Amino acid sequence: MQTKSTEPIRMDAGFMKDVAERSGQMFNSCFHCRSCSGGCPMGEEMDYLPNDIIRMVQLGLKQEVLESASIWLCVGCLACVSECPNGIHIPDMMDTLRQIALEEKATIKEPEVVAFHQAFLDQVKRYGRLYELGFMTRYRMKSLPVLRDLPNYMKFFFSGRLNFLPEKIHKRVDMKRLNEVCNVER
Amino acid sequence: MSKGDRKLIPLGKRRICIYPGCSLTASSRDFADSLFQMARMAGMWVEELKDWNCCGASPAHSVNPEYATLLSGRNLILAQKQGIEDLYVVCPSCYIRLKESMHKLDKDAGLRDKLFEAYGTEYTGEVNVRFFLESLEPGDEEIFKGKMNQSLAGLNAVIYYGCLMSRPERVTGFELKVYESSIIKFVENTGAKVIDWGASSRCCGAHLAVSRPDLSDRLVDRILDYAKRAKANCIITFCPLCQVNLEMRGKAKDRLPVFFIPELAGFATGEVKALKWARRHLVNPLPLLRNHRIL
Numbered sequence: 404m405q406t407k408s409t410e411p412i413r414m415d416a417g418f419m420k421d422v423a424e425r426s427g428q429m430f431n432s433c434f435h436c437r438s439c440s441g442g443c444p445m446g447e448e449m450d451y452l453p454n455d456i457i458r459m460v461q462l463g464l465k466q467e468v469l470e471s472a473s474i475w476l477c478v479g480c481l482a483c484v485s486e487c488p489n490g491i492h493i494p495d496m497m498d499t500l501r502q503i504a505l506e507e508k509a510t511i512k513e514p515e516v517v518a519f520h521q522a523f524l525d526q527v528k529r530y531g532r533l534y535e536l537g538f539m540t541r542y543r544m545k546s547l548p549v550l551r552d553l554p555n556y557m558k559f560f561f562s563g564r565l566n567f568l569p570e571k572i573h574k575r576v577d578m579k580r581l582n583e584v585c586n587v588e589r
Numbered sequence: 590m591s592k593g594d595r596k597l598i599p600l601g602k603r604r605i606c607i608y609p610g611c612s613l614t615a616s617s618r619d620f621a622d623s624l625f626q627m628a629r630m631a632g633m634w635v636e637e638l639k640d641w642n643c644c645g646a647s648p649a650h651s652v653n654p655e656y657a658t659l660l661s662g663r664n665l666i667l668a669q670k671q672g673i674e675d676l677y678v679v680c681p682s683c684y685i686r687l688k689e690s691m692h693k694l695d696k697d698a699g700l701r702d703k704l705f706e707a708y709g710t711e712y713t714g715e716v717n718v719r720f721f722l723e724s725l726e727p728g729d730e731e732i733f734k735g736k737m738n739q740s741l742a743g744l745n746a747v748i749y750y751g752c753l754m755s756r757p758e759r760v761t762g763f764e765l766k767v768y769e770s771s772i773i774k775f776v777e778n779t780g781a782k783v784i785d786w787g788a789s790s791r792c793c794g795a796h797l798a799v800s801r802p803d804l805s806d807r808l809v810d811r812i813l814d815y816a817k818r819a820k821a822n823c824i825i826t827f828c829p830l831c832q833v834n835l836e837m838r839g840k841a842k843d844r845l846p847v848f849f850i851p852e853l854a855g856f857a858t859g860e861v862k863a864l865k866w867a868r869r870h871l872v873n874p875l876p877l878l879r880n881h882r883i884l
């Protein structure tokens with residue numbers, strides 16, 4: 404783990420190997436043609452383009468990568484995977500980077516996105532399915548700025564597009580065992 | 590659908606097992622409704638995978654890929670136990686999740702062991718995950734043609750596939766190109782006009798529409814702008830998330846209604862529930878439909 408410092412730039416020599424192993428990607432084959440970044444719908448909003456992230460992984464700029472917004476803004480649309488001449492699966496790399504960022508308690512640039520993921524998974528861990536109403540109220544409680552959506556949710560609710568009660572799977576013990584196997588807490 | 594596992598299905602019907610996914614049980618239940626209606630029209634006997642669970646969508650793989658694989662993997666185990674060879678998935682995102690889980694389990698013995706540990710059943714890899722369109726063949730659009738008695742003339746539609754459906758086969762295992770002309774013909778058979786446009790496979794922002802609505806707004810506005818410049822008065826989609834995002838996000842004032850493709854079949858065949866479906870849109874399609882004497 405690194406301490407916060409502005410200079411000198413810290414490089415973590417083992418970072419690329421670690422990410423490569425965990426995500427099953429070969430970053431050495433990337434020659435930075437930027438085909439991935441050109442087609443990325445989130446490119447405009449990212450602080451580093453997808454191929455920049457690869458370059459930073461290659462250079463071992465671990466802290467910068469883990470603290471970037473890009474890793475949380477990738478929506479896994481597979482545009483880059485379709486374009487890459489070297490078959491590099493960037494969203495799989497992003498998955499790994501996000502996981503490392505959470506494991507190592509890096510400063511998260513996009514806390515809203517993380518809160519969304521966690522609120523969603525809370526429902527799934529409990530019921531085995533997504534309970535949309537429960538999820539929306541819980542998640543929305545935490546992030547009030549989006550009052551503008553209230554009328555839409557009301558419309559959903561009153562027209563019967565939201566279930567009042569959660570949908571659950573029958574064999575909920577499966578979810579419990581899955582949590583144990585993966586060491587995730589409920 | 591729970592009792593009588595191998596119950597006899599009516600003669601001449603083809604049994605199809607569907608993985609509906611969470612959104613089809615709630616916010617997109619009209620999609621499910623209209624789709625199953627259409628499947629029945631095509632002579633299919635639709636069954637749901639029993640006790641299916643959430644595929645984990647984006648959140649699961651975003652924070653814990655292993656958990657995501659095993660979570661989706663439970664559905665494959667269920668399908669295997671229920672003797673299902675082809676599991677048809679409706680939502681493009683669920684499809685990608687289940688397919689990915691299948692690939693990972695096929696490759697990685699360690700993951701298979703963990704799957705066994707969690708659910709107590711050995712993964713055999715017999716189940717094939719398929720996209721629901723694959724239950725039809727190109728050319729099957731003709732089946733529906735004879736049943737359409739209500740022309741949808743006046744609808745000028747752009748077809749929005751969204752990001753995942755339009756990726757090449759080597760990435761997703763599903764090839765849109767095989768079906769594209771059939772899809773267009775299907776819509777044209779209803780009497781609606783299909784307009785060519787440039788944003789059919791753009792991204793709507795997916796789950797960021799909830800956590801970063803500002804970003805999604807920009808993407809959706811761009812898509813709507815493309816559609817309006819193409820002089821479309823409605824959008825047709827295949828994905829439950831795209832449908833909600835395109836109707837809910839974006840700051841544009843004049844909105845276009847976004848229909849699920851099977852809804853059109855409902856409108857064109859005079860399905861009684863069609864009015865109910867139309868009423869539940871966030872962007873009210875009734876003025877458009879009434880204007881052209883469709884509903």
Ligand code: SF4
Nearest residue numbers: 433435436437439487
């Ligand atoms: S498309 Fe592939 S090779 Fe080109 S920059 Fe992106 S990851 Fe590297």
Ligand code: SF4
Nearest residue numbers: 443477478480481483
């Ligand atoms: S998968 Fe992620 S990085 Fe790749 S194009 Fe889509 S949003 Fe960009």
